[in-house]
Amino acid sequence: MTLQAKLKQIVTDPTLSPKQKSNYLALEADANLPYLPVSERVKTAMAAGIICDMFEGNAPFKPRYVLPDYAKFLQQGSEYLELPPATNFDEALNALTIIYHHVPSVTNIPVYLGQLDELLIPYIEDLDEATIYRKIKLFWIMLDRTLPDAFMHVNIGPSDNIICRTILKVDAELKQIAPNLTFMYDPTITPDSLLHVAASNICECSKPHIANYPIHASAFDNKGFGIVSCYNSLPLAGGANTLVRMNLKEVALQAENSDSFFAETLPHYCQIMYELIEARAKFLHEKSHFFDSYLVKEGLIDEKRFAPMFGIYGMAEAVNILIEKSGCNGKYGHDETANQLGHQISAALDKIVKSTPVTYGYHDRALLHSQGGISLDENVTPGVRIPYGSEPDPVSHIQALAEHHQYYTSGISEILTIDETVKSNPEAMYQLCKGALNLGFREFTANVASNDLVRVTGYMIKLSDIAIFKEQGSRTNTTGLGAEAAEKTGILNRTPRVACHEQSPCYCK
Numbered sequence: 256m257t258l259q260a261k262l263k264q265i266v267t268d269p270t271l272s273p274k275q276k277s278n279y280l281a282l283e284a285d286a287n288l289p290y291l292p293v294s295e296r297v298k299t300a301m302a303a304g305i306i307c308d309m310f311e312g313n314a315p316f317k318p319r320y321v322l323p324d325y326a327k328f329l330q331q332g333s334e335y336l337e338l339p340p341a342t343n344f345d346e347a348l349n350a351l352t353i354i355y356h357h358v359p360s361v362t363n364i365p366v367y368l369g370q371l372d373e374l375l376i377p378y379i380e381d382l383d384e385a386t387i388y389r390k391i392k393l394f395w396i397m398l399d400r401t402l403p404d405a406f407m408h409v410n411i412g413p414s415d416n417i418i419c420r421t422i423l424k425v426d427a428e429l430k431q432i433a434p435n436l437t438f439m440y441d442p443t444i445t446p447d448s449l450l451h452v453a454a455s456n457i458c459e460c461s462k463p464h465i466a467n468y469p470i471h472a473s474a475f476d477n478k479g480f481g482i483v484s485c486y487n488s489l490p491l492a493g494g495a496n497t498l499v500r501m502n503l504k505e506v507a508l509q510a511e512n513s514d515s516f517f518a519e520t521l522p523h524y525c526q527i528m529y530e531l532i533e534a535r536a537k538f539l540h541e542k543s544h545f546f547d548s549y550l551v552k553e554g555l556i557d558e559k560r561f562a563p564m565f566g567i568y569g570m571a572e573a574v575n576i577l578i579e580k581s582g583c584n585g586k587y588g589h590d591e592t593a594n595q596l597g598h599q600i601s602a603a604l605d606k607i608v609k610s611t612p613v614t615y616g617y618h619d620r621a622l623l624h625s626q627g628g629i630s631l632d633e634n635v636t637p638g639v640r641i642p643y644g645s646e647p648d649p650v651s652h653i654q655a656l657a658e659h660h661q662y663y664t665s666g667i668s669e670i671l672t673i674d675e676t677v678k679s680n681p682e683a684m685y686q687l688c689k690g691a692l693n694l695g696f697r698e699f700t701a702n703v704a705s706n707d708l709v710r711v712t713g714y715m716i717k718l719s720d721i722a723i724f725k726e727q728g729s730r731t732n733t734t735g736l737g738a739e740a741a742e743k744t745g746i747l748n749r750t751p752r753v754a755c756h757e758q759s760p761c762y763c764k
Contacts (some may be wrong), residue, residue: 270728485713493560
């Protein structure tokens, strides 16, 4: 199809809104720029599906993910946005509403809305609980209606406060796909009663993610971090300049056996990954002029706090291929030998990423990431996850994957699909979550099988929206991605498992 034919198809699509048509037209323009100069080996690896640039554009002019220091913004105001410092709750909400529309990302919508309870606590003054609830609920509705993208992400916790509890209450009531939500859990700070609320929310609306705050915090400096988009952990006042990913399944297919995989094939394709990372980051930092923006000039982001994300996916298939090539039997997620091989691959990747300098990185390094897949991935499993439809019981599932979590600084997520019976026993969800975090999970995430609101790779969709998408489209940008993922990648084939109190890893360590 010619470019003009593609553009005409977009502007005449009856299921797209004018805003969505504008976004798709812009993507076509990005895709028709000349690609950055890269070697033939990079081009070959990309054409073979071994390396992927995540469709960030042929000449990246904005970072993939941006995490502004919103606390500083509220305290100092903004000359660029002509805003004075916030002095009360309404002014804080209004200022945030404004700046969100001026924070770029790969999706053109902000993927990080801040550690919202910490941001707003200084401004509640003498507001009563009912007033806070009313204002937060209106704010939550506004976010979903004006920034309709499920990659938009709020953080709350680990402290117990009225804003945190109100957001959890509102989120469970409204059951919106946006914003995505992560609750930070710290056993030394967070009361069990608050973790119970978060676990109960999962039963209601499959949100929030529950993050292991001490593990995340230890990976970054005192400036802090945020969790953005699906489940990506990145430096606060920085972000990710690019995300490049490797298909481990295809790498394993290139290897003769496990020994050659570790000694030759994996290092070879890691070198190719780094060449592409360097090319993309260099253009963004040196040619695009993004870092001349008001976000830098007003001290809301720091160029030195941006890092490339070194993503991987297809771990399950890679392990199964290498096991078969060795003449052994075993299945990823179910067999100890296969699971240990997966852990060995993660450890090897961790060593490579931590020892390889990059020109534009966080402390001169990229950050390893277990990438959650995209809607075009067929016959390959996201990140280090267990293939859909073959999931073991929840405890075995957690135990099989826990050791991976230590390596993936910029994010790793499994999605447990729990039978709807958990709704009558939310204590089981609480125990399952706490056990997973005790075993080293960076993040606990679960769907409940009967919920309309479900996770795809980390972002949310409504099954009811997918059912009518082809005929009516959707006001939400990410519904189309979810519909495509449901059709091509088997996300709806996840096996619901029963979670019971006695099975919790709290008792099965």
